[in-house]
Amino acid sequence: MTNEPVGSVGVMHRGTGVPLYVQLERLFREKITAGDWKEGMQLPSERELCDLFQVSRITVRHAISLAESQGLLTRVQGVGTFVAAGKYEQTLSEVRSFEKSLAQLGLAATTAIHSAGSAVGELWITGTLRLPAAVPVCSLQLVGSGDGRPLVFYDSYFPADIGRKMVAAAQKASSEGIPFSTLELYAMAGVSRPTKIEQTLEAVVADERLSSLLKIDEGAPILQITSVVSTTETPVEYRKAFYRGDKYKFALERSLADMV
Numbered sequence: 001m002t003n004e005p006v007g008s009v010g011v012m013h014r015g016t017g018v019p020l021y022v023q024l025e026r027l028f029r030e031k032i033t034a035g036d037w038k039e040g041m042q043l044p045s046e047r048e049l050c051d052l053f054q055v056s057r058i059t060v061r062h063a064i065s066l067a068e069s070q071g072l073l074t075r076v077q078g079v080g081t082f083v084a085a086g087k088y089e090q091t092l093s094e095v096r097s098f099e100k101s102l103a104q105l106g107l108a109a110t111t112a113i114h115s116a117g118s119a120v121g122e123l124w125i126t127g128t129l130r131l132p133a134a135v136p137v138c139s140l141q142l143v144g145s146g147d148g149r150p151l152v153f154y155d156s157y158f159p160a161d162i163g164r165k166m167v168a169a170a171q172k173a174s175s176e177g178i179p180f181s182t183l184e185l186y187a188m189a190g191v192s193r194p195t196k197i198e199q200t201l202e203a204v205v206a207d208e209r210l211s212s213l214l215k216i217d218e219g220a221p222i223l224q225i226t227s228v229v230s231t232t233e234t235p236v237e238y239r240k241a242f243y244r245g246d247k248y249k250f251a252l253e254r255s256l257a258d259m260v
Contacts (some may be wrong), residue, residue, distance in 0.1 A: 020055050021062035027053070028067045032083055043073070043081045071246065090250050095197065098144055098181040107146035109179035114141040114153070114213065116167045118160060125157045128228060128238045138163020140170060143213055144181060150214045151247055156182045156239040165189040182239060183229070194237070196230045201250065204242075214244055221245025 121137035
């Protein structure tokens with residue numbers, strides 16, 4: 001086994017069975033974790049990385065691709081490679097207000113109303129809300145941001161009577177600069193507080209609309225959480241929340257005591 005020193009950046013080990021590009025990706029990770037490479041910092045060019053680590057350009061490219069797939073680096077076409085921004089972890093085991101969730105991450109939360117209105121509900125919406133087919137429902141779409149950066153898009157539907165109150169509360173909160181998601185609006189609207197939320201999570205990609213709203217590329221990863229919010233056993237809101245996959249990760253702790 002031969003060690004090749006690379007100054008103060010680390011050591012590459014040949015003959016270990018671990019591909020050099022994997023080792024290089026690990027060195028990238030170590031530098032980022034240690035804080036030596038800061039968020040948004042531009043990496044040296046591929047040629048400079050080759051000289052620095054004494055490896056081939058194809059090894060550097062493979063390592064960068066691997067690091068990019070792990071969310072460590074991001075490439076900007078024609079500009080260079082940068083240290084990616086860290087992800088915000090949000091627990092699924094408890095429900096926190098939008099403002100408090102971001103405050104715990106050191107971010108200032110803001111909410112903007114993208115649209116609000118009334119329309120004849122599609123069958124899948126009225127069915128979920130247990131309403132007669134083709135009755136009017138109220139829609140409310142919000143963009144939640146942290147430090148001015150769009151992070152999540154909320155797309156909610158309500159029975160018309162509740163929805164009108166929710167929209168009015170949203171408009172008032174927005175005019176007063178109060179950050180909110182729809183879950184905070186119930187108290188503001190004077191509507192009975194929900195007692196249950198059923199959620200499913202899936203991975204999707206940004207279409208043209210989401211890329212425009214969240215300021216990301218089309219095809220970028222999105223974490224979609226679909227929620228049915230209920231008061232006792234009556235559904236009062238159907239919501240899809242679209243979180244930027246490059247900014248969010250969700251955590252859940254579960255007991256194994258009752259595993260079946």
